Amino acid sequence: xxxxxxxxxxxxLEAAMIVVLLLAYLARTGRxxxxxxxxxxxxxAVAVSIGFGALLTFGPRGLTFQAQEAxxxxxxxxxxxxxxxxxxxxxxxxxxxxxxxxxxIDKVADGAAWGLVAAAALAVGREGLETALFLWAAAQSAGxxxxxxxxxxxxxxxxxxxxxxxxxxxxxxxxxxxxxWTGAALIVVAGGVxxxxxxxxxxxxxxxxxxxxAFDVTAAVPPSSWYGTLLKGTLNxxxxxxxxxxSAWILYVVPVVGLYLYSYRRSLRRTPGETxxxxxxxxx
Amino acid sequence: MTALRTSPRRFPARxxxxxxxxxxxxxxxxxxxxxxxxxxxxxxAITVSSTNGACAISATxxxxxxxxxxxxxxxxxxxxxxxxxxxxxxILAEVENIGPGITRNLVATVPxxxxxxxxxxxxxxxxxxxxxxxxxxxxxxxxxxxxxxxxDTAAAQYTAYVKDQTEQLxxxxxxxxxxxxxxDSTSARGLYASTRMHWERIEPVAESFGDLDPKLDLREADxxxxxxxxxxxxxxxxxxxxxxxxxxxxxxxAALSTQLVADTEDLYQRTRTLxxxxxxxxxxxxxxxxxxxxxxxxGEEEIWSHTDLWDFQANVDGxxxxxxxLSPALEKKDPALAVELETKFSALQTELTTHARGEQFAxxxxxxxxxxxxxxxxxxxxxEPLSRLTAAVVL
Numbered sequence: 001x002x003x004x005x006x007x008x009x010x011x012x013l014e015a016a017m018i019v020v021l022l023l024a025y026l027a028r029t030g031r032x033x034x035x036x037x038x039x040x041x042x043x044x045a046v047a048v049s050i051g052f053g054a055l056l057t058f059g060p061r062g063l064t065f066q067a068q069e070a071x072x073x074x075x076x077x078x079x080x081x082x083x084x085x086x087x088x089x090x091x092x093x094x095x096x097x098x099x100x101x102x103x104x105i106d107k108v109a110d111g112a113a114w115g116l117v118a119a120a121a122l123a124v125g126r127e128g129l130e131t132a133l134f135l136w137a138a139a140q141s142a143g144x145x146x147x148x149x150x151x152x153x154x155x156x157x158x159x160x161x162x163x164x165x166x167x168x169x170x171x172x173x174x175x176x177x178x179x180x181w182t183g184a185a186l187i188v189v190a191g192g193v194x195x196x197x198x199x200x201x202x203x204x205x206x207x208x209x210x211x212x213x214a215f216d217v218t219a220a221v222p223p224s225s226w227y228g229t230l231l232k233g234t235l236n237x238x239x240x241x242x243x244x245x246x247s248a249w250i251l252y253v254v255p256v257v258g259l260y261l262y263s264y265r266r267s268l269r270r271t272p273g274e275t276x277x278x279x280x281x282x283x284x
Numbered sequence: 285m286t287a288l289r290t291s292p293r294r295f296p297a298r299x300x301x302x303x304x305x306x307x308x309x310x311x312x313x314x315x316x317x318x319x320x321x322x323x324x325x326x327x328x329a330i331t332v333s334s335t336n337g338a339c340a341i342s343a344t345x346x347x348x349x350x351x352x353x354x355x356x357x358x359x360x361x362x363x364x365x366x367x368x369x370x371x372x373x374x375i376l377a378e379v380e381n382i383g384p385g386i387t388r389n390l391v392a393t394v395p396x397x398x399x400x401x402x403x404x405x406x407x408x409x410x411x412x413x414x415x416x417x418x419x420x421x422x423x424x425x426x427x428x429x430x431x432x433x434x435x436d437t438a439a440a441q442y443t444a445y446v447k448d449q450t451e452q453l454x455x456x457x458x459x460x461x462x463x464x465x466x467x468d469s470t471s472a473r474g475l476y477a478s479t480r481m482h483w484e485r486i487e488p489v490a491e492s493f494g495d496l497d498p499k500l501d502l503r504e505a506d507x508x509x510x511x512x513x514x515x516x517x518x519x520x521x522x523x524x525x526x527x528x529x530x531x532x533x534x535x536x537x538a539a540l541s542t543q544l545v546a547d548t549e550d551l552y553q554r555t556r557t558l559x560x561x562x563x564x565x566x567x568x569x570x571x572x573x574x575x576x577x578x579x580x581x582x583g584e585e586e587i588w589s590h591t592d593l594w595d596f597q598a599n600v601d602g603x604x605x606x607x608x609x610l611s612p613a614l615e616k617k618d619p620a621l622a623v624e625l626e627t628k629f630s631a632l633q634t635e636l637t638t639h640a641r642g643e644q645f646a647x648x649x650x651x652x653x654x655x656x657x658x659x660x661x662x663x664x665x666x667x668e669p670l671s672r673l674t675a676a677v678v679l
Contacts, residue, residue, distance in 0.1 A: 003360060003361055003362045003383050003384050004383035004384060004385070004386070006362070007362055007381050007383050011381075062389075062391045064377075064392070064393070065375075065376070065377035065378060065379075065392060130380065130381065133388070134381040134383070134386075134388075137382075137386050137387065137388045137389075138383065138386050140387065141385055141386050141387055144385070145385045147385060148383050148384065148385040148386045151383065152383065203375055203378065205374065205375070210373070210374075210375070211373050218408040218409065222406060222408055223406070223407040223408055224361050224362050224406045224407055224408070239408070240408075
């Protein structure tokens, strides 16, 4: 029961993190009318995943392991590209907050809104297939015992609850800090998603170096523990990380955070009275 | 990220197209037939029960083709199941997130070969591993009884040959060790190469007992730092000492001799229960020839005694006996290959015989570079058809 609960929690958090940050961002910039688009993206991803999962579970044909990993890996990397673009879009438009330029920006925002749908869909969809397959397997075992399915669903519900709390918390942060914080958090999360995608492609044999580990702290952070689950679910932290994963993470997060802060500050300079305090914790 | 310059309006659409394009190839080659559900009595469905301390698998071998593993987690920790290549590194297929009480299926199309299965309760470490063999599927190929009989006979013959060579090796080693330990270097030098031939004839079999090979046949060049150097080549250096070499004390010689005999007795004991199969004969023959190509032709094997040609002859003997044991079966399955191998073995043997001196051979440092090249070329031309022997007989 508890182990299935943790799987549901981890998979749910992996999907929720980016969605929560995007929602918070829209709410804070007074673009609540775009929120339905996020949900549209989420709904689309959930529907496709569950349908596809059912097809693979009950249909006549399955998917090879390599293909499954390749899809997960490619979607993760595509999600990272989209989220990165969203972050910079935020940085560029943040300086016009509360100004009479809002209307003009929203025209751009509407164009970018489809980007929001895609970002939300990819953030959820990249893990959706594996989660759906797991849920269907739990459902199939419900004949013998309903506790696996119950545990998994409770886990997903808990992830949703945590996501909601995070969303509420994000709304309480003061405005100037909020942008720095949200952007940096999104980049760190996206870095984790990128590393995760790289690992999937390594498992599929499309990228080399699956066996050469940069570090292995499984003894200190067992993947089945609650804190291992939370680290994996929020930051995609993997206790046994390959060199390729670690390099991708560093090569992505460090320059992108730097570029983001630079671009954000430049936009602030034109808005007197607000200074950003960059607080980027390097979680490795 | 150069894409940042693109206008926000266009970028996501392009990205979507790119992502879709990237995924297209997978959708084409990515499908695999779902086998019948594990509940049916389908022979291809293998059940695995993963608990916290065990990975119970209902079969350790299966015919090649679509394999279905139904993995049930009977423990209380999340588990994963892997099908790994024989090296334990490459993942052929895996299924993650098998929560307690959940059964998940893994379907994989697997060619014949040796693999490892692994359950990973708690999702950490190397997992509980076990060997898994995928045999050539009999569904499409009906093995001719006649050929099957012939390969069985071949395997039995070669097994007997290996046992016989091991007996001779043990007897020879005892004589050599006694001469070496008592300081009778002249006798030991005379026995060295001829005794080693018994070892070289069956080297792939001896190597299959991984721990014995380095104990008995390690060359100084391959010595790891801090590793104890024992076996034939340690004695060789003392008997055919290079300039500036400090001779072993008689106590050291006695210790080395005792060890040499003990390890050879160990090899002898292990070969008593040996049962070889036809594929091992074919692969062993190829390995023997590779030994010749990599070690003997270069003169690296017997760097002080220069008795490489004895080893050369012995490796060729071993390969030839394996081939001849398989010949009756091969003539039924691929007569052209049988003729080709026969011709090329003869050509190599003829050339090798020109260097024979009665029961002895010329020392390797007496050969001209031209003669070495001729031998190497003959070994190479034999190697190629020999590498096709196993497949021709077994498949």
